[in-house]
Amino acid sequence: MDNDFIAETARRFSIPGAAVGVFHNGEEHLFTHGVTSVENPLPVNEDTLFLLGSVTKTYTATAIMRLVAAGRVELDAPVRRHVPELRLADDREVTVRQLLNHTSGLDWGTLADTGEGDDALARHVAELATLTLVGAAGERPSYSQSGYNLAGRIIENVTGQTYEQAMSALVLDPLGLSGTHFDRDAVMTRRFAVGHEKGEIARPWRHWRANNPGGGIAASVRDVLRWACSHLDADDLAEMRRPTARLRGSNLGDAIGVGWFLREIDGVQAIGHGGSSNGQFAELLLVPSLGFAVVSMANQGPDGIPFNQAVVREALRAHAGLLDRDPDPLPYNASAAAEVAGSYDNDAMVMTIENTGSGLVLEVLIRPEIRANAEMDLPADHAPFPMALLPDDEYLLTEGAFTGQRGFFTRSSDGRIIGVDLAGRMFGRVR
Known part of the structure; x- marks a missing residue:
């Protein structure tokens, strides 16, 4: 894969700007294309910040695992041990693991803006009493943004810090991820990508602070690739790569571990996570047994999704020798x-x-x-x-x-x- 492929694919899907990173055989390859914004264009470079959307969930889950390793959180303990203020519609008990593998039975999330203050997550948790429940705890996976925001509140209560402060201490700073940010002020003083929807600027740039644990990170392609590499050889995080719930009929994967979706590609096990923000899309995929990782980020909706898929599949083919195919549909009946x-x-x-x-x-x-x-x-x-x-x-x-x-x-x-x-x-x- 090379810059020509990135440029041609971006033109095919009308992507204003993109950043791609590949790690294989111990070598890092970074590719950039286009501009940050169609209204105020700057060239996308290796330090341009893109919103990661739900790829952030892998960071939040990793922070929880750091607290598990320190004996401060238990994956199979009830969430109320750490968030005693939690109230749900049926007063159910939900475990930490069930938040992280989307089997809590919580619906996708609330649309209430709880502000930008340090109490944003606490106020979000108070809103969960009104959240619809889509199944019994542990019954089946159902993707929940609020489940991960609630996991962020666990981090706050256990550490005594804001979620963002704790993430810096537990995850970002130890890995030297200086190009990874939650704070809007930190982002706005750097080069960052703007989302687009069908060629128009997508506003707002990002939603409210309480969604940070489920989707609030902005990061450079260099930092996201470094993040991926930290999981390639992390034996202490192997629990995150073990299946905890099976998935049916899903291109997200065949199963969910802790924070990662797990699937087989051409007979080889892979882990990954995608993310969508307002007009920005990211896709991260790792093949640990091959020491391979790829990240693709694009700032155009809705075609950022097929752009990222095309890039990831080409990286798999060109660098890892793996072919990722869709199943053949049945004839019309x-x-x-x-x-x-x-x-x-x-x-x-x-x-x-x-x-x-x-x-x-x-x-x-x-x-x-x-x-x-x-x-x-x-x-x-x-x-x-x-x-x-x-x-x-x-x-x-x-x-x-x-x-x-x-x-x-x-x-x-x-x-x-x-x-x-x-x-x-x-x-x-x-x-």
Whole structure:
């Protein structure tokens, strides 16, 4: 892989700016392309800060593991041991591990802005009493931003510091990650990438502080690659790479460890995590047995996702000799299509699966009432996605920005389709 490939792929997906890092055979390769912003352009360089979105969760999970190693936190202890103020809708007990592998049963998250003060996470935790519960604790994975923000509150209560201060002490400073920041003021005094949506500047640049544990880091490609390398040979963090919950029909992976998604690529085990912010996208993948890591970051939505996927797959092929492929879909079947077609929803979004008579089309929209009451601009809804069915009640998106995204349908005990899983989030069928 070289700069020409990055430039050509960026042009194909209309990416204003990107940064890519590859580590293999003990060597670091850094590639940059384009500009930080279409309105105030600066060339992207190796020190340009990109928002990592949910890749931040691997940092938060690692900080928890540092506290576990120090005997200050137990993975299978109840969260209330460290966050006694926690109240949930059914007063359930949730363990620390269940937060970190998304099996707590908490829905994706709240949309309440709890400010930029040092009490932002504490106020966010108070909001969790209103959060919908999508399943019993430990029942199944369901991706939860609030679960990781709650993990950030564990870090605060255990250390007596703010989440950001504790992250510096536990993770960032020991690794010398001087190009990794949470604080907006620290970011704004450096070269940083601006998000875009279909060629327009995406505002706000970043959401509120309480989301920092689940998605608040801004970092340079050099620092993210250094972060990845710290996990390649970290025997003391091996627990993070062991499967704790299986995943069905997911391009996130085959299982979840502690903070990492685990999957097999061309017969070799890999770990990784993706992230999305407002018009910025990141993808991080490691193959520990080969000493290989790749990170790709882009500042354009929605096509930053397929751009990152194309870059990661090319890096795997060119540097590690591994081929990452999508599964082959089943031919259109009218009876099967009619069975899954219909309306589905969760607290934040509504989904429609339409049977066109020759194929299936999936559309996901932010709830109109949420969009109407939002205190800030929310990302534009995506155009509908053609989809195809896979064996065992799974499916695959076949066109658009999320091409290759997989999911699955859930059946009741009597065999009826009652829900659909998309990107680790569950939607219930509307009847």
